[in-house]
Amino acid sequence: xxxxxxxxxxxxxxxxxxxxxxxxxxxxxxxxxxxxxxxxxxxxxxxxxxxxxxxxxxxxxxxxxxxxxxxxxxxxxxxxxxxxxxxxxxxxxxxxxxxxxxxxxxxxxxxxxxxxxxxxxxxxxxxxxxxxxxxxxxxxxxxxxxxxxxxxxxxxxxxxxxxxxxxxxxxxxxxxxxxxxxxxxxxxxxxxxxxxxxxxxxxxxxxxxxxxxxxxxxxxxxxxxxxxxxxxxxxxxxxxxxxxxxxxxxxxxxxxxxxxxxxxxxxxxxxxxxxxxxxxxxxxxxxxxxxxxxxxxxxxxxxxxxxxxxxxxxxxxxxxxxxxxxxxxxxxxxxxxxxxx
Numbered sequence: 001x002x003x004x005x006x007x008x009x010x011x012x013x014x015x016x017x018x019x020x021x022x023x024x025x026x027x028x029x030x031x032x033x034x035x036x037x038x039x040x041x042x043x044x045x046x047x048x049x050x051x052x053x054x055x056x057x058x059x060x061x062x063x064x065x066x067x068x069x070x071x072x073x074x075x076x077x078x079x080x081x082x083x084x085x086x087x088x089x090x091x092x093x094x095x096x097x098x099x100x101x102x103x104x105x106x107x108x109x110x111x112x113x114x115x116x117x118x119x120x121x122x123x124x125x126x127x128x129x130x131x132x133x134x135x136x137x138x139x140x141x142x143x144x145x146x147x148x149x150x151x152x153x154x155x156x157x158x159x160x161x162x163x164x165x166x167x168x169x170x171x172x173x174x175x176x177x178x179x180x181x182x183x184x185x186x187x188x189x190x191x192x193x194x195x196x197x198x199x200x201x202x203x204x205x206x207x208x209x210x211x212x213x214x215x216x217x218x219x220x221x222x223x224x225x226x227x228x229x230x231x232x233x234x235x236x237x238x239x240x241x242x243x244x245x246x247x248x249x250x251x252x253x254x255x256x257x258x259x260x261x262x263x264x265x266x267x268x269x270x271x272x273x274x275x276x277x278x279x280x281x282x283x284x285x286x287x288x289x290x291x292x293x294x295x296x297x298x299x300x301x302x303x304x305x306x307x308x309x310x311x312x313x314x315x316x317x318x319x320x321x322x323x324x325x326x327x328x329x330x331x332x333x334x335x336x337x338x339x340x341x
Contacts, residue, residue, distance in 0.1 A: 038164045041097050042069040043153055043207040045188070047174035048128065050211070053149070053183065055273040059134050060149055062211075066109065068099060068125040069168075076121035088114040091125065097163045102152040102206070104131045141339055142279040143220035146186075149211040154195070159202035165192045172209060182219065187212040224268055224281065228288050231261050232328065235292040238299055239321045254296040261288055280339035287331040294324055 044067050051061025072095060079085055091111055101107045109127060116124040135150045155163045172188040189210045194203040235257035265285055273279065278286075298320040 038160060038162050039070050039072075039097065039158075041099070041155070041163055041165050041207075042168045043067070043099075043165055044168035044170055044190070045151065045172045045209055047172075047178060047185075047188065047211065049175070049178055050149070050180055050183075050185075053147075053180070053213075055137060055139065058137055059132055062131045062133055062149070062151065063128070064131070064151070065126060065128045066153070067168075068097065070097060070123050071121055072117075072123055073121045075117050075123065077117075077119055079119050085119065087117045089117050091115050094123070096123075096125070097155045098157040099153050099155050101131060101133070102154045103134045103150060105134075137273070139273045139275050139279050140277065142273055142281055143215055143217045143224075144280060144340055146212065146214045147183075149213060151209040151211070153207040153209075154204055156197065156204065158204075160194060160205045161202065164205040165207040167192055167207075174211075180213070182216055183213045184216060185211065185213055220281065225284065227264060228261060228285065231257050231264070232288050232291050235295045236321075236325055238295060239324070254292060254299055258289065258292045258296060261285070261292060280335060283335040283339065284332070287328060287335065290331075291324055291328045294327075295320070298324070 238253035
């Protein structure tokens with residue numbers, strides 16, 4: 001016996017014998033309506049905890065409660081006077097929208113346990129689950145960035161002809177005790193979109209949650225930006241060291257500063273995101289190295305020209321003392337405007 005028009009056959013019933021009658025859990029609600037309207041599923045989350053946000057793998061751990069609410073008039077009942085206003089029914093015995101978490105490796109929501117059914121047939125599914133989710137991070141502003149951690153729900157068994165999501169009137173929230181040492185939670189937003197699993201096929205409804213977070217930048221300011229800035233200043237000081245009054249001249253300062261900056265970058269590389277594009281920190285480190293290198297070039301040139309034209313050497317040195325720090329500050333303002341504003 002074929003399925004009624006507009007019903008996407010669930011995967012669990014593909015091997016059903018042709019003579020078998022569809023069970024309640026195999027037929028979605030509202031098929032008896034002339035318009036054959038899709039089932040509307042209200043979705044929401046309550047975040048219990050957020051684990052590690054892995055910037056290298058672009059993944060994060062999420063411990064959350066997910067709730068789904070839909071209407072199934074076939075389950076409506078008249079409660080007795082002594083009966084509770086709702087019933088608990090095993091999920092396996094009724095129809096469900098077969099919702100999955102698209103951006104998770106363990107993407108199937110639990111199907112064991114009970115659901116709450118109210119007298120008018122409203123079904124409420126509530127489960128607390130722990131997920132590892134993939135979420136693309138935009139790290140161009142690192143470490144002054146804000147990220148949107150995504151959670152995407154979808155019914156892969158039913159197209160929008162059968163199941164559509166809607167934004168829950170109850171705002172998704174998080175537990176007040178949620179704390180991340182490097183991140184601050186700002187907001188949770190939700191939107192409903194459509195997608196195609198296979199091109200040129202039916203659209204599928206998706207409920208997309210965005211957990212908006214902001215990085216706490218204090219660690220990088222004190223452990224990265226400030227030490228690099230001091231290393232650059234040490235290199236600039238070589239322009240004030242007399243060329244021949246000191247046996248070694250200004251070279252140890254500038255060369256040592258360059259090597260120190262490179263070594264320092266390797267030492268903190270495990271804390272930096274590995275992305276193919278330039279981040280704000282990458283640009284800052286780059287102008288630090290360029291400034292130190294230019295200081296070294298000026299010192300080499302002045303040492304060579306000292307005995308030939310002493311007056312010209314003094315003029316170039318004065319210019320270097322002014323131009324190199326000025327060019328560094330101008331470059332710093334430019335990358336701030338490009339990356340952060």
